[in-house]
Amino acid sequence: MTPTPEHRNGEIHRRTLGRRTALKLPALLTASAAASRLPRASAETGRWSAERAHTWYRSQGWLVGANYITSNAVNQLEMFQAATFDRRRIDSELLLARRIGLNTVRVFLHDQLWAQDRNGFARRLAQFVAIAARHGIRPLFVLFDSCWDPFPKLGRQQPPRPGVHNSRWVQSPGAEYIADPRYRHVMRDYVTGVLKQFRNDERVLGWDLWNEPDNPANQYRAVERKDKFDRVAELLPQVFRWAREVAPVQPLTSGVWDGDWDPARRNTIVRIQLDNSDVVTFHNYGDADEFDARIDELQPLGRPIMCTEYLARGFGSTIEGVLPVARRRNVGAYTWGLMSGKTQTHLPWDSWEKPYTAPPDVWFHDLLRLDGQPYRDGEIRAIRWLTGRGGPA
Template sequence: MASLTGVRGAIYFPTRAHNHYQTWAGYDSARAASDLDYANRLNLDAVRVILSYHRWRENRRAFADAFDDFLLHAENRGIRVLPVLFESIGRQPTKARRRATGDAPALKSPAGATVRQPWKWDGPRNFTRWVMNRCTDPDVVLALEIMNEPGEWGPRLSFVREMLRVANEAAPSVPLTVGCKDIRYNKQFSDPEPDVYQFHMNLPPTEKQARREIRDAVTFARAHGKPVWLTEWQRLRRSPRSPLRPNYASLAPIIRQSALDGDFFWQLMLKPAYMRKQRERGRINGLFHDDGAVFSAADATALAQRPEAESRGETEGQSVEWVERQKPPSGFGAGGGN
């Protein structure tokens, strides 16, 4: 099994995609290559990207071409991919919402009716097997995440447990994980257990609380013999910069100094919020504009710094001359962030 430690990553949606369906229905190879070049500039070695079950169902060939192309671009840049099969967050994925352009909502995948009714799981099982068959190279795929934030709802937990079993049978060598919001939710899954524990900590109020949450998560994972990744983080809620704007520099040093085995910040590309309520409040997340300019040079420097460089007294990342442009992404109105 390839290393599951020392992982430095980001969540990836293209700038113009508000949800996973838009990511793959509007996939642009040149844009993806350019965005992954930006990840290289930050010394990242992984990206977490949500796949689209509904896009796969409606046009398997187009989805296959896009997914294979993305994996190739990542491999060529030494970046491993953490694909996420299913998503619990957002609105029901009706055809109208999937086909919406521009300011579209986050979408569940699959629909709630499918999750609630096990006799409708053959489609998700086939999707899981299909993805697993493309994810067996450890130099390309870091691990396979079954679902983002399944929570504690019984039918959804049953669905995730079944897809864990299917994925493990399809490719036993591929590490499996679940996008748990709380570290303790990882223990809801067994036979098989996740190979890596996850937790999310998007907006901790203070530095003290952030350190405590990370320490508790590491202690919990170590007690169960698992590596642990923080797969969503953004900023300290209480800091001088506007609370609706990115401020990765407020949290990055705490994460870099921790005993975490990996982290993924939300998110690589500058864009409006993933969740509609946050978007309407005017929150934005991300670092890079489409043209490679960064929203914040301070954030870029903090994100580019590697712990091993710090321990050697080096200034890797700090010597980069970042082109900074502190304004919301064009064409999206006032909104943006998770």
């Protein structure tokens, strides 16, 4: 979900766009009950050995998927809130995902959904997993996220800003609660509660604990916390510890996305991510050569590797270019976007600077149109061929 970098010759240039003043969040602290009892610690609760990680990875087959949000949801809150959770649409869209050759989706959750109504949220998650399983799709769930709007708010979500890429996506936990020690109980309950629900359920692929934790969300620079990096660096190891206490059968990870991954030059958060992940995950929106080079940087870690975000056609990150490399390197790969919809991620990142008044000549992200037809037939043929599902979709 890397927002607004401009890749040219492997370099990333961030753009800055302050947008609005902070919104007031509802008080959610009263929704947190006392922390539930956790499994007794054992050797199993530590980071997986490289051998265990490789054994797990070999048993999955080649993982090919997409980041998924229902086409009628503007963000992760709208997708999973009771009033807008759309089982029929999930069923029809995941059926399309399977037909084009995908076997997994990466799906974003949110702590406020847990704090508001943990039982209802758990039921909706169970429904989602059951629907996905019927189509042979396993979700990789994302628990926290540092991208975009730092002031998430429950309830009816604002409509998308016309012509703007991902204009209503929200951070989790958000600026108001990221440094509130009282809210740690909510966060811990959320992590352990969601993982406990599926800790032995192999229909769930894994747990991506924090998306791009060191992303500065430059589009919201005017209202971002100045101490966000420090607060996330303090929280991320705790999130890994909370998840470890549950000892799920699925691996834990948090994907690196920017900067230098060399051991001598990693920043604090990248070091935490790579030192704690059972399987290594990364994001890359560059061309096939850059994608291949990033894999080379991570291979010395000696663990399975998955790219949990790629596909930016305007930057040379394409299905036909990247996916064959992923197959050759045995790297799992998730496009950004399955369906074109309210997130408007078919529009480029630069739409934040100048909103588009007409569809772009070349879509940025996303594979399928709202009616389920491919944006590009050749891309779908490539996916099906590379995943062994050749023939008409």
